[in-house]
Amino acid sequence: MTTEPLWEVFIRSRRGLSHVHAGSLHAADAEMALRNARDVYTRREEGVSIWVVPASAIEASSPEEKDSFFDPAGDKGYRHPTFYHVPEGVQHL
Amino acid sequence: MTKGLTRYLLALGDDALVSSQRMAWWISRSPQIEEDIAMANLGLDQLGQARSLLAYAGEVEGNGRSEDDLAYLRDERDFLNVCLVEREQKDFGVAMVRLLMFSAWQHELYAALTGSTDLTLAGVAGKAVKETAYHLDHAEHWVLRLGDGTEESHLRMQAALDAEWPWLAELFDNSFVNEDLLLQGIAIDPASLRESVEGRIAGVIGRATLARPDVADALSRGREGRHTEQMGYLLAEMQHLARSHPEVTW
Numbered sequence: 001m002t003t004e005p006l007w008e009v010f011i012r013s014r015r016g017l018s019h020v021h022a023g024s025l026h027a028a029d030a031e032m033a034l035r036n037a038r039d040v041y042t043r044r045e046e047g048v049s050i051w052v053v054p055a056s057a058i059e060a061s062s063p064e065e066k067d068s069f070f071d072p073a074g075d076k077g078y079r080h081p082t083f084y085h086v087p088e089g090v091q092h093l
Numbered sequence: 094m095t096k097g098l099t100r101y102l103l104a105l106g107d108d109a110l111v112s113s114q115r116m117a118w119w120i121s122r123s124p125q126i127e128e129d130i131a132m133a134n135l136g137l138d139q140l141g142q143a144r145s146l147l148a149y150a151g152e153v154e155g156n157g158r159s160e161d162d163l164a165y166l167r168d169e170r171d172f173l174n175v176c177l178v179e180r181e182q183k184d185f186g187v188a189m190v191r192l193l194m195f196s197a198w199q200h201e202l203y204a205a206l207t208g209s210t211d212l213t214l215a216g217v218a219g220k221a222v223k224e225t226a227y228h229l230d231h232a233e234h235w236v237l238r239l240g241d242g243t244e245e246s247h248l249r250m251q252a253a254l255d256a257e258w259p260w261l262a263e264l265f266d267n268s269f270v271n272e273d274l275l276l277q278g279i280a281i282d283p284a285s286l287r288e289s290v291e292g293r294i295a296g297v298i299g300r301a302t303l304a305r306p307d308v309a310d311a312l313s314r315g316r317e318g319r320h321t322e323q324m325g326y327l328l329a330e331m332q333h334l335a336r337s338h339p340e341v342t343w
Binding site: 004025026027028029031032035036038039040043 | 127
């Protein structure tokens with residue numbers, strides 16, 4: 001039933017990590033979207049938490065704005081924290 | 094006693110196996126692709142329950158029959174599942190009403206069996222009780238939406254409920270359960286689940302604006318191995334490969 005609204009699915013794979021976009025699906029409402037997400041995207045123990053967001057609620061950047069949005073960051077190496085030493089044992093950095 | 098336990102395990106295992114086979118029919122036929130996957134998940138949960146129960150039944154029986162032997166090489170009269178789960182369900186409303194009934198019963202049953210004095214059975218129940226909680230949740234959400242949906246969906250859900258209701262009573266039939274199993278705390282008397290299961294179902298159908306059917310119980314004797322006409326066709330499909338190509342693997 002493609003008349004049902006589209007939802008974007010975000011999965012947190014384990015505690016301490018962020019929710020990451022996993023994909024999208026159709027569902028009539030938020031509760032069903034959450035259940036569909038559980039069935040479609042966490043079949044192989046991929047997650048401990050799920051968010052579903054109406055796709056219509058997402059404002060996306062446009063490919064036409066690519067130059068003005070992203071290119072200016074290209075030559076600013078001083079923004080990268082390459083002058084620090086990462087302490088041993090720190091994960092997910 | 095051994096015979097009684099084997100029979101009890103076969104009955105519960107056959108319920109899960111036959112229901113699983115009916116659930117699998119929905120793959121590629123559900124109202125949405127997301128539901129195809131959900132139905133497959135639910136069916137595979139039930140298949141997992143069936144495998145554990147049938148494997149254990151074979152072990153208790155002591156004649157060297159494996160789970161596959163029991164699933165694929167028994168004939169219709171040897172299957173002890175309730176007739177509720179064997180009948181065709183080519184209407185999505187029927188599938189959801191039946192899942193509501195069956196999972197409500199399975200959930201109460203497995204919750205009680207987690208306290209079984211048979212530790213293998215308690216272990217199987219401990220795993221299954223989480224699965225059936227989700228099955229029940231899934232069925233409940235669909236019954237609510239379709240029952241309290243459009244005029245058309247409401248009419249079809251009421252028809253589905255009326256058609257399934259007569260087959261509910263057999264879930265509470267305790268004539269096949271050996272009394273020693275009850276005395277020793279191994280098995281659960283299905284009749285003792287009736288109030289809680291019917292209460293749970295009644296709560297959902299009430300919220301779904303559906304009426305509790307006023308219909309007589311069907312003459313349902315699956316626990317004695319006496320099945321409806323559709324059972325033979327189900328077994329033919331389910332067992333064909335294993336019987337035509339013995340020992341086949343892939």
